[in-house]
Amino acid sequence: MTTSAAPRHARAPELAVSTTGLRKTYRTRKGRRVAVEGLDLHVPRGGVHGFLGPNGSGKTTTIRMLLGLVRPDSGSMTLFGKPVPAQLPAVVDRVGAIVEQPKFFPAFTARRNLELLAAGIGAPKQRVPEVLAEVGLGERGGDRFRSYSLGMKQRLAIAGTLLKDPELLIFDEPTNGLDPAGIHEIRQTMRGLADAGRTVLVSSHILNEVQQVADTVTIIGRGRLLAEGDVDAILARGGTEAVRVRVPDPAAAAEVLARVGFAPSPGDPGTVLVRSGAPGVPLDSAQVNRALADHGIYLAELVWQRPDLEEVFLSLTAEEHLGAGAPRAAPPAPLAPTAPRRSGGRS
Amino acid sequence: MNDLVRLTAAELTRLRSRRVSIVAAVVVLAAVALFQVLIHSEVAPTAAAQASARQAYEAAQQTWQAQHTQSVAECVRQGGGTQEECESYDPAPTEADFQVTPPPFDQVGVAGVSTATYLSLFAAFLIGASFIGAEYATGSLANWLTFVPRRLEVFASKGVAVLLASALLGAVAVFATLGLTAAQVAGHGEPLVRAGHVAAAGGRAVVMVALAGVAGYVIALLTRHTVAAIAVPLGYGLVRTVVAGFTSDVDAPLAWLPPYLPELNLQAFLEHGVTYTQYRSTLADGSDYTEIEKHVSFGHSGLYWLTLAVVAVVAGALVFRRRDVT
Numbered sequence: 001m002t003t004s005a006a007p008r009h010a011r012a013p014e015l016a017v018s019t020t021g022l023r024k025t026y027r028t029r030k031g032r033r034v035a036v037e038g039l040d041l042h043v044p045r046g047g048v049h050g051f052l053g054p055n056g057s058g059k060t061t062t063i064r065m066l067l068g069l070v071r072p073d074s075g076s077m078t079l080f081g082k083p084v085p086a087q088l089p090a091v092v093d094r095v096g097a098i099v100e101q102p103k104f105f106p107a108f109t110a111r112r113n114l115e116l117l118a119a120g121i122g123a124p125k126q127r128v129p130e131v132l133a134e135v136g137l138g139e140r141g142g143d144r145f146r147s148y149s150l151g152m153k154q155r156l157a158i159a160g161t162l163l164k165d166p167e168l169l170i171f172d173e174p175t176n177g178l179d180p181a182g183i184h185e186i187r188q189t190m191r192g193l194a195d196a197g198r199t200v201l202v203s204s205h206i207l208n209e210v211q212q213v214a215d216t217v218t219i220i221g222r223g224r225l226l227a228e229g230d231v232d233a234i235l236a237r238g239g240t241e242a243v244r245v246r247v248p249d250p251a252a253a254a255e256v257l258a259r260v261g262f263a264p265s266p267g268d269p270g271t272v273l274v275r276s277g278a279p280g281v282p283l284d285s286a287q288v289n290r291a292l293a294d295h296g297i298y299l300a301e302l303v304w305q306r307p308d309l310e311e312v313f314l315s316l317t318a319e320e321h322l323g324a325g326a327p328r329a330a331p332p333a334p335l336a337p338t339a340p341r342r343s344g345g346r347s
Numbered sequence: 348m349n350d351l352v353r354l355t356a357a358e359l360t361r362l363r364s365r366r367v368s369i370v371a372a373v374v375v376l377a378a379v380a381l382f383q384v385l386i387h388s389e390v391a392p393t394a395a396a397q398a399s400a401r402q403a404y405e406a407a408q409q410t411w412q413a414q415h416t417q418s419v420a421e422c423v424r425q426g427g428g429t430q431e432e433c434e435s436y437d438p439a440p441t442e443a444d445f446q447v448t449p450p451p452f453d454q455v456g457v458a459g460v461s462t463a464t465y466l467s468l469f470a471a472f473l474i475g476a477s478f479i480g481a482e483y484a485t486g487s488l489a490n491w492l493t494f495v496p497r498r499l500e501v502f503a504s505k506g507v508a509v510l511l512a513s514a515l516l517g518a519v520a521v522f523a524t525l526g527l528t529a530a531q532v533a534g535h536g537e538p539l540v541r542a543g544h545v546a547a548a549g550g551r552a553v554v555m556v557a558l559a560g561v562a563g564y565v566i567a568l569l570t571r572h573t574v575a576a577i578a579v580p581l582g583y584g585l586v587r588t589v590v591a592g593f594t595s596d597v598d599a600p601l602a603w604l605p606p607y608l609p610e611l612n613l614q615a616f617l618e619h620g621v622t623y624t625q626y627r628s629t630l631a632d633g634s635d636y637t638e639i640e641k642h643v644s645f646g647h648s649g650l651y652w653l654t655l656a657v658v659a660v661v662a663g664a665l666v667f668r669r670r671d672v673t
Contacts, residue, residue, distance in 0.1 A: 070672070085496065
């Protein structure tokens with residue numbers, strides 16, 4: 001987890017999105033249900049920021065509050081340093097968003113839907129065929145929205161957000177209901193938008209999927225912040241990487257590996273889990289293989305085991321699952337600006 | 348202001364493309380055409396029809412003359428009323444009753460305005476209600492607000508679009524009816540009697556149709572559902588039927604209510620004032636009563652609708668501004 005060393009006022013311009021103490025409750029028949037509780041969110045400018053959490057954790061509610069669709073009970077929010085919703089009209093042209101399923105008028109064609117949006121925001125009409133072509137719907141623009149597949153609807157929604165050529169794009173569960181090809185396409189689209197200099201905030205309950213594209217993440221559970229920071233730093237919280245080796249004599253293999261400086265531990269029957277023996281020193285699977293071979297022990301299988309966001313999330317929420325009375329961990333320190341993980345992103 | 352104009356233009360574009368708008372307009376115009384067909388025989392009766400009507404009138408006149416005196420005497424003898432009252436129960440037949448001559452323009456014109464108005468009222472209410480109801484149902488309102496977050500501007504642009512579209516629908520329906528009716532009447536050599544009075548009634552009708560559209564819009568915005576919005580006037584009709592018994596008697600608990608009921612004020616606005624009747628029992632068992640005529644003026648109805656419109660629009664704006672949209 002990255003820690004913040006810079007003063008807060010110096011960090012603010014670097015944040016595309018920030019919330020402080022955000023809270024939202026809903027009235028139900030059984031009383032009030034807390035959707036978001038004291039959330040501090042920090043989304044740095046540039047790159048893809050994953051906003052992760054299980055279903056019902058408050059992601060969509062948070063996004064709706066940022067966009068002025070839902071009124072928070074308390075707390076503050078900013079977009080590009082401007083308080084929202086008070087100054088949302090001043091920054092809305094810099095923000096494009098898709099909240100949950102894409103929602104257009106079913107009886108109108110895709111082109112007509114976008115033309116209405118363009119007319120509403122004062123965008124030139126010629127942007128419509130441009131953005132349709134950009135998302136690969138140029139030839140299907142004359143078809144009614146209701147005839148579109150789910151993937152096409154998502155692409156049309158993205159086209160809508162691009163009408164304004166925004167700096168910040170917010171995608172709420174963009175891959176819901178898509179097939180693997182559609183998911184891959186959305187991931188590529190998000191990455192491409194970030195590499196072009198935009199900030200992409202994507203919320204999802206499918207942690208491993210976002211891990212593939214995000215540079216930084218915020219993980220929430222039950223409306224509360226659990227962790228935030230650079231993806232690699234978050235993954236490091238889930239433990240160190242290891243290799244699992246399948247050998248004829250696991251005990252002998254473990255003894256050999258320990259002698260040469262690795263940290264072996266028992267795995268599944270017939271296997272040994274091997275970690276780096278020196279903190280901070282990366283594990284080299286070739287050295288593991290060589291060490292065992294030099295002692296006449298030959299591998300039947302070698303598999304890398306790296307921590308993923310799902311494991312990190314489960315470990316973070318383990319206390320939550322034990323009961324409501326469990327002591328709450330101190331909130332993590334806010335994010336410091338960080339360069340995107342992948343090449344081509346903004347610094 | 349430029350933003351509001353632009354938003355309103357976008358809303359009007361959407362409104363005129365909606366299937367409900369097109370169907371409602373077609374139905375209203377079809378009714379206008381049907382009305383012209385129906386009144387054609389009245390406005391321009393054939394010679395044979397006129398001769399037949401005159402024959403029927405003369406036969407009725409003869410029957411009346413033969414039986415009137417005896418009928419009045421019988422009425423007085425059985426305690427039906429005084430001589431004058433019994434005579435008023437059996438008036439002499441007139442040529443107008445048998446349409447021996449074409450009805451005057453103001454009579455058929457006002458009938459046409461009334462027909463066009465009530466159809467247009469319903470159509471405008473439906474257009475206004477479904478316009479915003481569909482946005483809630485599809486979720487596209489939330490999508491729109493992510494692009495245009497100024498709630499009051501959005502509310503105003505949609506309301507103005509509905510107002511203009513409803514006024515246009517009402518104007519086309521009413522003045523097409525009047526124009527075609529006038530053409531038929533004048534085409535058969537009859538004068539356009541009290542044309543100004545009829546045109547003024549048409550103008551008032553357009554105002555009411557425009558308000559009906561806005562009413563549908565505001566009610567659907569508050570209920571967030573087209574069908575729920577339509578259920579409001581239907582439910583009112585049911586309640587009104589029940590309440591009628593408590594308003595017709597001048598001594599009833601709700602006798603003060605009629606001047607504040609929408610249907611009476613609608614009639615008063617359209618007809619430039621209306622008279623209604625309440626009753627007072629003169630016998631303990633209620634078997635006899637006197638009629639008391641009361642009046643709702645055009646000014647009262649105008650103020651009524653203005654107040655209602657302002658309250659509805661302000662309430663709608665406040666609710667829309669604060670309500671969560673998901």
